[in-house]
Amino acid sequence: METSKRGQWGSSFGFLMASIGSAIGLGNLWGFPYKMGKTGGFAFLVIYLILVALVGIVLMLGEFALGRKTGKGAGGAYTALAKKYSFIGYMAVISPFLILAFYAVLGGMVLRYCLGFLVQLFGVDGFAGQGSGFFSWLLYSEQSMLLFLLLFLVCTMVIVMGGIKGGIEKFSKAVMPALGVILVVIIVFVALQPGAIEGYKFMFQPDFSLFADGASFFEVLKTASGQMFFSLSVAMGINITFGSYLSKEKKLQRNAVMVPLFDTLFALLAGMMILPACAAFGVDYAQGPGLLFASMQKVFLDGMGGTAGNLMGFLFYFLVFIAAITSSIALLEVLTAAVVDRQLDKGKEPKRKKTALVFAVLIFAIGIPVALDALGRGGAAIQAPYELLGLTPDSPGYAMWNDCWLDFYDMITEGILMPLGALLMSLLLGWVFPNLVKDECEVSGHRFKGAAYFKFCFRFVIPVVMLLVLATQIQSFFL
Numbered sequence: 001m002e003t004s005k006r007g008q009w010g011s012s013f014g015f016l017m018a019s020i021g022s023a024i025g026l027g028n029l030w031g032f033p034y035k036m037g038k039t040g041g042f043a044f045l046v047i048y049l050i051l052v053a054l055v056g057i058v059l060m061l062g063e064f065a066l067g068r069k070t071g072k073g074a075g076g077a078y079t080a081l082a083k084k085y086s087f088i089g090y091m092a093v094i095s096p097f098l099i100l101a102f103y104a105v106l107g108g109m110v111l112r113y114c115l116g117f118l119v120q121l122f123g124v125d126g127f128a129g130q131g132s133g134f135f136s137w138l139l140y141s142e143q144s145m146l147l148f149l150l151l152f153l154v155c156t157m158v159i160v161m162g163g164i165k166g167g168i169e170k171f172s173k174a175v176m177p178a179l180g181v182i183l184v185v186i187i188v189f190v191a192l193q194p195g196a197i198e199g200y201k202f203m204f205q206p207d208f209s210l211f212a213d214g215a216s217f218f219e220v221l222k223t224a225s226g227q228m229f230f231s232l233s234v235a236m237g238i239n240i241t242f243g244s245y246l247s248k249e250k251k252l253q254r255n256a257v258m259v260p261l262f263d264t265l266f267a268l269l270a271g272m273m274i275l276p277a278c279a280a281f282g283v284d285y286a287q288g289p290g291l292l293f294a295s296m297q298k299v300f301l302d303g304m305g306g307t308a309g310n311l312m313g314f315l316f317y318f319l320v321f322i323a324a325i326t327s328s329i330a331l332l333e334v335l336t337a338a339v340v341d342r343q344l345d346k347g348k349e350p351k352r353k354k355t356a357l358v359f360a361v362l363i364f365a366i367g368i369p370v371a372l373d374a375l376g377r378g379g380a381a382i383q384a385p386y387e388l389l390g391l392t393p394d395s396p397g398y399a400m401w402n403d404c405w406l407d408f409y410d411m412i413t414e415g416i417l418m419p420l421g422a423l424l425m426s427l428l429l430g431w432v433f434p435n436l437v438k439d440e441c442e443v444s445g446h447r448f449k450g451a452a453y454f455k456f457c458f459r460f461v462i463p464v465v466m467l468l469v470l471a472t473q474i475q476s477f478f479l
């Protein structure tokens with residue numbers, strides 16, 4: 001039987017934990033706080049939450065349903081609907097590929113911080129750095145960046161080679177609760193620091209002054225939409241693959257609500273840890289991708305200090321590392337599954353290990369510019385896109401080329417491929433196959449109560465929002 005060669009989830013709980021484990025990762029801990037910090041705190045938060053409810057949950061259910069109905073990963077699922085739609089599936093698979101390239105670089109940095117604090121625990125100082133200077137040092141240390149990128153990818157690959165059940169499920173179950181606990185401990189510590197209150201105000205005090213000029217509204221919408229795709233892992237085929245491993249008795253709709261719920265909870269926890277810490281320790285909210293590292297260095301080294309700081313630093317980065325690994329294995333899994341499915345379709349023996357290895361090598365290669373451009377700070381081993389093209393911030397088209405390779409990969413995925421994929425998918429599920437999701441949800445014998453809401457979102461809400469996001473992205477090319 002095909003299913004046994006592809007693998008299936010051991011239990012419902014295992015499926016839920018693996019989906020949550022794949023959703024919760026650097027997107028929540030690293031991405032959400034820095035994007036909220038950069039785009040106005042409260043305003044971002046409100047738009048983000050609305051997008052999760054109207055777009056994220058709905059797309060996730062659609063993907064689970066597609067995967068389970070067709071029994072295929074992203075590539076094969078659309079082909080199974082009709083040959084002319086197969087391009088949507090392949091388009092979806094490009095995103096995990098590009099994302100993993102920068103995800104592994106960040107994951108490697110997390111690993112470096114984790115080991116740094118571990119070494120300091122044994123009394124050797126200076127390995128997790130003195131204050132924020134360490135981050136800049138690390139960005140320019142070519143050996144470290146490449147070594148840790150490689151280490152992170154090898155960890156990911158070894159787990160994926162183990163196969164679906166043995167590999168992913170075992171890993172996911174214990175980690176998320178532990179991560180939740182340590183976040184809460186740090187949140188409490190930060191809350192007790194003088195000045196932290198400003199961070200909560202930034203997040204939760206209603207303030208829409210940012211929207212006074214219309215352009216900012218669309219910027220925030222675009223940023224929040226990209227963050228939503230990234231954090232929930234929707235619109236890139238991953239949940240199609242996950243759904244395809246799910247047996248018919250399981251309730252799809254419950255999983256499609258639980259995963260975004262937990263994911264958003266963890267994003268909020270991360271925000272409530274990092275932004276008040278910025279307020280208390282004088283770190284600039286709007287500084288961009290380094291925010292997690294900069295603010296947490298202050299907490300561990302200056303706030304807690306000594307052995308306590310080193311211990312907490314080690315534990316924190318260890319759990320972030322594991323959370324990142326559970327996401328990266330899902331990213332590599334979706335790529336591997338796409339190829340394994342094709343091999344099965346052609347009647348060949350699936351070559352899972354070889355496929356995972358080939359992808360890991362390719363991803364290492366396209367991760368190199370991300371690892372070596374020092375996030376576009378200039379003067380690094382590899383030039384950022386704008387440097388290569390000789391653009392300055394006021395050159396026309398500067399926005400298109402962004403400021404570092406990470407942002408460039410991000411722009412292609414979050415800004416173009418995912419909104420476009422989401423648009424096409426919702427049109428298909430809303431208009432062309434309007435009963436697919438409902439029927440698949442009711443296969444288990446339960447009535448699907450939310451069907452009307454989901455249909456309305458597929459038909460109208462998601463297409464409109466996605467067109468706005470795409471228009472904002474395209475417009476930015478010309479500014």
Ligand code: TRP
Nearest residue numbers: 023025026027028231233327330
């Ligand atoms: N959602 C993950 C995070 O928040 C990252 C991610 C994006 C991902 N796309 C994915 C994880 C696909 C697994 C599969 O960190």
